[in-house]
Amino acid sequence: MLQSPKTICSSVRRRRESPVCPVCPEIYLPYPFSRVADISGWTSASCLLEAGLGGDKLVFKPIPVFLTVHNAAEVITCGFQKFVQKEQTSHLKVCSVLFLLVAAVCLPFCDTQFDPNGYLWALIHLICVGAYKVFHKLWKPSSLSDLDQQYINYVFSVVLLASASHPAGDLFSALDFPFLYFYRFHSSCCASGLLGFFLMLHTVKLKSSTTSGQYAAWSFLAKVITASLSPLFFVMTANVLTISCLVIGGVGEALLVYTERTGT
Numbered sequence: 001m002l003q004s005p006k007t008i009c010s011s012v013r014r015r016r017e018s019p020v021c022p023v024c025p026e027i028y029l030p031y032p033f034s035r036v037a038d039i040s041g042w043t044s045a046s047c048l049l050e051a052g053l054g055g056d057k058l059v060f061k062p063i064p065v066f067l068t069v070h071n072a073a074e075v076i077t078c079g080f081q082k083f084v085q086k087e088q089t090s091h092l093k094v095c096s097v098l099f100l101l102v103a104a105v106c107l108p109f110c111d112t113q114f115d116p117n118g119y120l121w122a123l124i125h126l127i128c129v130g131a132y133k134v135f136h137k138l139w140k141p142s143s144l145s146d147l148d149q150q151y152i153n154y155v156f157s158v159v160l161l162a163s164a165s166h167p168a169g170d171l172f173s174a175l176d177f178p179f180l181y182f183y184r185f186h187s188s189c190c191a192s193g194l195l196g197f198f199l200m201l202h203t204v205k206l207k208s209s210t211t212s213g214q215y216a217a218w219s220f221l222a223k224v225i226t227a228s229l230s231p232l233f234f235v236m237t238a239n240v241l242t243i244s245c246l247v248i249g250g251v252g253e254a255l256l257v258y259t260e261r262t263g264t
Contacts, residue, residue, distance in 0.1 A: 061118055063230035065107065065242075067223055068249040069122045072104035074256060076130025077137070093259045099252025103245045110241035146204045213261030220257045224250065 061069075078097045081087045104126070108119050141149070165171040179185040207215050227246070230236070238246075258264075 061115075061122065062113065062234065062236040062238075064227040064236070064246050065111065065113075066122070067227055068107055068246055069104050069119075069126055070129060071223075071249055071253050072100045073126050073129040073133060074253075075101050075104075076127070077133045080134050081137075090259060090264045092255060092264055096252045096255035096259060099248055099255065103249030103252060106248075107242070107245040110239065110245050112237050112239055112242060146207060147201075150200055150204060213257070213263075216257045216260040220253055223253070 075097050078089065078093065082089045082094075108114055144152075174180065206218060210218070227250075
């Protein structure tokens with residue numbers, strides 16, 4: 001009985017009889033080599049992610065402003081899918097992306113706490129996050145789980161930031177930090193690291209146990225709660241135009257979540 005090329009290809013992939021598939025231009029590496037290749041490739045994504053961390057000015061942006069700019073990275077992903085991969089995109093999704101773009105573009109002109117350096121780093125962050133999402137869509141390592149990917153991101157960030165601290169001047173300038181000898185500062189840093197780690201574990205678990213639409217809805221709800229509660233703990237000055245931009249960005253993300261859940 002004749003077998004189709006697809007059946008032969010899948011059979012070779014399962015048995016690993018040959019490193020080269022006889023019917024399609026693919027090379028099957030043994031598992032250890034495949035895992036090393038995946039880890040090496042994922043460091044490129046980690047590099048994009050770390051480049052998008054931004055400088056000190058980005059850290060002190062108000063949380064609602066940061067989230068509005070961060071969400072605009074979806075414009076890059078949607079544009080890549082529509083114009084490069086030629087995928088069909090619904091009008092509702094295009095409208096949602098336009099809302100995100102308008103909010104991010106108009107926000108610097110309406111922000112009462114405008115800082116050129118801060119928004120420059122925000123733009124760099126937006127581009128890097130968008131490129132990270134595109135990279136993640138194009139290449140999904142077969143031998144790395146979501147937890148493995150996050151672990152590589154953590155390790156790579158420690159190595160990269162530690163090695164860059166001296167050239168950037170942060171290594172010795174840290175001695176002049178005004179809160180360096182305050183125990184509350186160090187305890188807050190430890191608490192932030194632990195809470196961030198447990199949040200990452202919960203996020204990975206939630207992502208693996210829910211559909212993409214449900215995960216997007218939970219993520220949107222978390223962002224809304226965070227942005228709503230942040231003025232109670234951090235100083236933020238805003239006018240009507242700033243709040244309008246934040247609302248437009250929220251509406252855009254809500255529409256994007258709706259398209260993700262309905263598949264439109």
